[in-house]
Amino acid sequence: MEQTAPSCDPALLSCITPAEVLTVLPFLAAALLALGIWGLIRHEQRKHAGLMPKRGTEPGDDEQLLYAGERHVFGPGNADASRVYRVSRNPKDHARAMMPAKARKRTNR
Known part of the structure; x- marks a missing residue:
């Protein structure tokens, strides 16, 4: 074969x-x-060369408004849950706001 x-x-x-x-x-x-x-x-x-976007915002004395919108599609109504947050552009105020409550109490003594 x-x-x-x-x-x-x-x-x-x-x-x-x-x-x-x-x-x-x-x-x-x-x-x-x-x-x-x-x-x-x-x-x-x-x-x-400065072509990449920089992160964050420039420091300043004013506040920045952040809009956080969410869409919930469960439950008895499809409602939008949105909030507006005020974030300080002052680095010291922002750091103070991010500090845990226990640490804030200790520094106020």
Whole structure:
């Protein structure tokens, strides 16, 4: 009887041998490393050029209003629960507001 070679189906990528994979693997790793280094350099350049948004707000004496809206879809009514919070832009007042109640009592003595 005649031996038939295993069929090679390009759609299933069954034609790729382990030796071919090992040949391509270092080039793939080098390309990914180069892409990662390029991304880090680009990020640092954008950050130092002022193109990245800065976090937080500038300190000041006024207050900032924050709107927190939530939609509840359970219970006997689909109501919006929204609140407006006043947050001081003064760093000392903001830190004092974030202090736990027990610590605030100790500092008031």
